[in-house]
Amino acid sequence: MIRFLIRRIGQSLVLLVLVSMIGFALLHLTPGGPLSQFALTPGMSAATLAQISHAMGLDRPLPIQYLDWAGHLLRGDWGRSYRDQQPVLDIIVSHLWATLELMGSSSLLAIIFGTWVGVLGAIRRYSIADYLATIGAMIGLSIPTFWFGLVMIYIFSVWLGWLPSGDMYASGHASFIDYLRHLILPCLVLTLVTIATWSRYMRASMLDVISQDYIRTARAKGLRRRAVLVRHALRNALLPMITIAGLQLPTLLGGALVTETVFTWPGMGRLFLDSIGYRDYPVVMGLLMFSALLVLIGNLIADLLYSIADPRIRLS
Amino acid sequence: MSDVLTVTDLAVRFTGEGGIVDAVEGVSFALKERETLAIVGESSSGKSVTALALMRLLGGPPNCVVRGQVTLRRQDGERLELLSLPEARMASIRGRDIGMIFQEPMTSLNPVQRVGAQIAEGLHAHERLSARAASDRAVSLLGHVGIPEPALRARAYPHQLSGGMRQRAMIAMALACRPRVLIADEPTTALDVTIQAQILELIRALQKETGMSVIFITHNLGVVAEVADRVLVMYAGQVVEDAPVATLLGRPLMPYSAGLIASVPRLDDVRRRGGRLAAIPGNVPDPRARPAGCTFHPRCAHARPDPCEAARPALEAAAPDHAVRCARWREIAA
Ligand SMILES: Nc1ncnc2c1ncn2[C@@H]1O[C@H](COP(=O)(O)OP(=O)(O)OP(=O)(O)O)[C@@H](O)[C@H]1O
Numbered sequence A: 001m002i003r004f005l006i007r008r009i010g011q012s013l014v015l016l017v018l019v020s021m022i023g024f025a026l027l028h029l030t031p032g033g034p035l036s037q038f039a040l041t042p043g044m045s046a047a048t049l050a051q052i053s054h055a056m057g058l059d060r061p062l063p064i065q066y067l068d069w070a071g072h073l074l075r076g077d078w079g080r081s082y083r084d085q086q087p088v089l090d091i092i093v094s095h096l097w098a099t100l101e102l103m104g105s106s107s108l109l110a111i112i113f114g115t116w117v118g119v120l121g122a123i124r125r126y127s128i129a130d131y132l133a134t135i136g137a138m139i140g141l142s143i144p145t146f147w148f149g150l151v152m153i154y155i156f157s158v159w160l161g162w163l164p165s166g167d168m169y170a171s172g173h174a175s176f177i178d179y180l181r182h183l184i185l186p187c188l189v190l191t192l193v194t195i196a197t198w199s200r201y202m203r204a205s206m207l208d209v210i211s212q213d214y215i216r217t218a219r220a221k222g223l224r225r226r227a228v229l230v231r232h233a234l235r236n237a238l239l240p241m242i243t244i245a246g247l248q249l250p251t252l253l254g255g256a257l258v259t260e261t262v263f264t265w266p267g268m269g270r271l272f273l274d275s276i277g278y279r280d281y282p283v284v285m286g287l288l289m290f291s292a293l294l295v296l297i298g299n300l301i302a303d304l305l306y307s308i309a310d311p312r313i314r315l316s
Numbered sequence B: 001m002s003d004v005l006t007v008t009d010l011a012v013r014f015t016g017e018g019g020i021v022d023a024v025e026g027v028s029f030a031l032k033e034r035e036t037l038a039i040v041g042e043s044s045s046g047k048s049v050t051a052l053a054l055m056r057l058l059g060g061p062p063n064c065v066v067r068g069q070v071t072l073r074r075q076d077g078e079r080l081e082l083l084s085l086p087e088a089r090m091a092s093i094r095g096r097d098i099g100m101i102f103q104e105p106m107t108s109l110n111p112v113q114r115v116g117a118q119i120a121e122g123l124h125a126h127e128r129l130s131a132r133a134a135s136d137r138a139v140s141l142l143g144h145v146g147i148p149e150p151a152l153r154a155r156a157y158p159h160q161l162s163g164g165m166r167q168r169a170m171i172a173m174a175l176a177c178r179p180r181v182l183i184a185d186e187p188t189t190a191l192d193v194t195i196q197a198q199i200l201e202l203i204r205a206l207q208k209e210t211g212m213s214v215i216f217i218t219h220n221l222g223v224v225a226e227v228a229d230r231v232l233v234m235y236a237g238q239v240v241e242d243a244p245v246a247t248l249l250g251r252p253l254m255p256y257s258a259g260l261i262a263s264v265p266r267l268d269d270v271r272r273r274g275g276r277l278a279a280i281p282g283n284v285p286d287p288r289a290r291p292a293g294c295t296f297h298p299r300c301a302h303a304r305p306d307p308c309e310a311a312r313p314a315l316e317a318a319a320p321d322h323a324v325r326c327a328r329w330r331e332i333a334a
């Protein structure tokens, strides 16, 4: 167990280093650096630009810049935003919760309803409900999240006028109810997209389990249908879903980022887009590292949970 | 002795992508009190499907249609028509009146539930008792089927037990509520020979102790000779011979039964004849395209075009307790 943890943490660190290198290189090789915004300022001379570039350390070779950035990071210094000189870590943390709230609420709903839809599809295979769920999942998986979000805004905000189209709070009154009203649409969009995936996996897993010998044994003991389904079938069918939840984390995070952008939800996604626009290298790199860390930790937790839930698994 | 279970004209038809499969056709037999009835036959002759149909453990319509009558006589004399009971009522019969064990002890236990809990769960389904009492009973049942340190094993997960232990645990589970009928579908096939003998001995001892009746499915005639009182030979979904064990093994009437017996390897035969087995030529017919007439005639040395290919022979009584499905049994016996 301890050995497993040490090995996994080691692997994760290697991955983080790779991600940071690739991210850093891609970012710096993208045309238009942080100085491009000054370039159009009237009266800005090439000499001044070079001076600013030198002051920011951007004229050094890329590997040196990377090592400088990484060295600071290792000492816990995430750098400061080019835009407003705020510490990167503070900026990210202030946006982190909004993203986690969106991801958390939608995953919870998606897991509950997706499990239900998947189980129903498996035990009433080829029924009308199963076909409807299959078609629904196909639609959910094939339409782009941002387009889906725009349609929802059009229907519920523009047309019906029931819900706000963006942001987290209406300016002026910041009540919990108001927060929930703002959460509904982005959460709904992300939930529906996630349910589509989750229910498909759940259905497949459940179909696999209900044809197993031990389900027949459970029925042969005289257990009622419901007891067989819940205590034997569902319990076993949920096991692989723990791993799938871990593997789906990047997709979920990506979906959350897109959704945030559409609904101007003040989370990491919007921060990411804004920072890219400004070529705010320290913030973009910080976000990249943070997302990678989030995914790695999520997967580690999934593996630990799996080993707790399945007695056959020994972590080593 | 009276019949505990009577099966009349049982038929099972599967409808799937591959077409229609009549896995079982017109199977009738009676199981007497304290009797061990062996069902033998080659692979895919319909033995397991027959057993699962009795327990109503096959998937329902439209893919699987079961017809016929299965009558269970309970302890108090009540007669139940199993195939027409509501599902919830049938669930209360399974495990309580009829217990069942399966071939694969490896996959027949829930991998993520402790063995003791799986037994206790069966007790809970049928008897009103506390969790404490149920788990105590589970431990004593495990001890009863010969598992050493039962309290420790009750807390184990299936993968922590050996194959023989798991099959013992399965038996403890099936017999937890003292059913009057035990259906054992090839319970020893997946085990090695010494363990096989122990499991057979255990089933026999428990039968003597509880007075239950046993339906024992196997294709091992050596096992049949050891455990059975009566034998039902199945071929291509039908019963082809039904006789007391001594009669069947000594003087079989149906050429298929005789072929099965002749194909059992015997040590002295192997020595004398260099190990050549008298196997039945040919293969079991595809259930979707069974031959007209007697389903066995393409493989039968005694087959004649006239009676054998003309019509499906009926199961007829050759003696009061001996039935055979063969148009030429009189001539062959003579
Ligand atoms: N669920 C099913 N759907 C379709 N056909 C089935 C199904 N279950 C069994 N069959 C068919 O029914 C026939 C009888 O199968 P069964 O399992 O009863 O054979 P068996 O006598 O128990 O053989 P074995 O000795 O191999 O266990 C086979 O041809 C099999 O292919």
Ligand SMILES: [Mg+2]
Pocket (backbone or CB within 6 Å): B047, B048, B049, B185
């Ligand atoms: Mg079988």
